[in-house]
Amino acid sequence: MHLAIAGNIGSGKTTLTGLLSKHYSWDAHFEDVDMNPYLNNFYEDMQRWSFNLQVYFLNSRFRQIIDIRKSGKSVIQDRTIYEDAYIFAPNLHSMGLMTSRDFDNYSSLFELMNSFIQAPDLLIYLRATVPTLVNQIQKRGRDYENSIRLDYLKRLNERYEAWISTYNQGKLLIIDVDNINIPGNPEDLGMVINKIDAEIHGLF
Numbered sequence: 577m578h579l580a581i582a583g584n585i586g587s588g589k590t591t592l593t594g595l596l597s598k599h600y601s602w603d604a605h606f607e608d609v610d611m612n613p614y615l616n617n618f619y620e621d622m623q624r625w626s627f628n629l630q631v632y633f634l635n636s637r638f639r640q641i642i643d644i645r646k647s648g649k650s651v652i653q654d655r656t657i658y659e660d661a662y663i664f665a666p667n668l669h670s671m672g673l674m675t676s677r678d679f680d681n682y683s684s685l686f687e688l689m690n691s692f693i694q695a696p697d698l699l700i701y702l703r704a705t706v707p708t709l710v711n712q713i714q715k716r717g718r719d720y721e722n723s724i725r726l727d728y729l730k731r732l733n734e735r736y737e738a739w740i741s742t743y744n745q746g747k748l749l750i751i752d753v754d755n756i757n758i759p760g761n762p763e764d765l766g767m768v769i770n771k772i773d774a775e776i777h778g779l780f
Contacts, residue, residue: 577602577650577651577697577698577776578644578645578650578653578694578696578697579596579602579650579651579652579653579696579697579698579699579700579772580652580653580655580656580696580698580699580700581652581653581654581655581700581702582656582658582659582699582700582701582740583655583701583702583703583736584702584704584709584729584733584736585709585724585732586704586708586712586716586729587702587703587704587708587712587753588702588712588753588758588759589654589702590607591759592700592702592758592768593605593606593652593653593654595758595759595765596652596772597652599769600650600652602649602651602652603647603650603652604652604654605643605644605651605652605653605654607636607654607655608636612632612633613632614628614629614632617629619724622668623672623673626668626673626678627675627678630664630674630682631682631685633660633664634657634660634661634682634686634689637655637656637657637660638692641653641657641694642693645693653696656696656699657689657690657693658739658743659736659739660686661682661683661686661690663732663735663736663739665679665682665683665686666679666735667731667732667735670731671731695745695746696746697746697747697776698746698747698748698749698772698775698776699743699745699746699747699748699749700751700772701740701748701750701751702753703736703737703740703750703751703752703754704733704752704753704754705733705754706726706729706730706733708753709733710729749772751768756768
């Protein structure tokens, strides 16, 4: 079983991945933010480092998916390869922070990788408005995220909604996180788990 959690920066993907991993006793595959050699540079100079960063993420995510399939274990994955290709890279390109030459090269690489992988059995999308995202980002206090602008988060949200509205590669569960507190309220977590269980049992 391969579950993947998608959502904007600050939507609660990593927290939910950890909680579900514990609940189901499944392996968790987290985004390796701390090990990413480009992230700090990217937030200091997006135009210079956007292509390097996106290729690093693409490589990392592709490797993760291959490992998940090879392991034969049930896994919960924090963020998907699709978000890099359909949201973050096109957004950087449209903002003039990635050249068309680099974007075309990146897109071609993604299309090749995509032909070798399977979609997750269930994609969970955490939908959140910008105020919720900002609140969560401020709470966790990562230095490099201090410079993220509101219009950047808004653009990403618009792209997420456009992608999710056409997602057809497998089962999809949308969770609105604005009015729930998954880490702080056991009832809210229970409600999310019940929804996931209903989807999972439909897979067998």
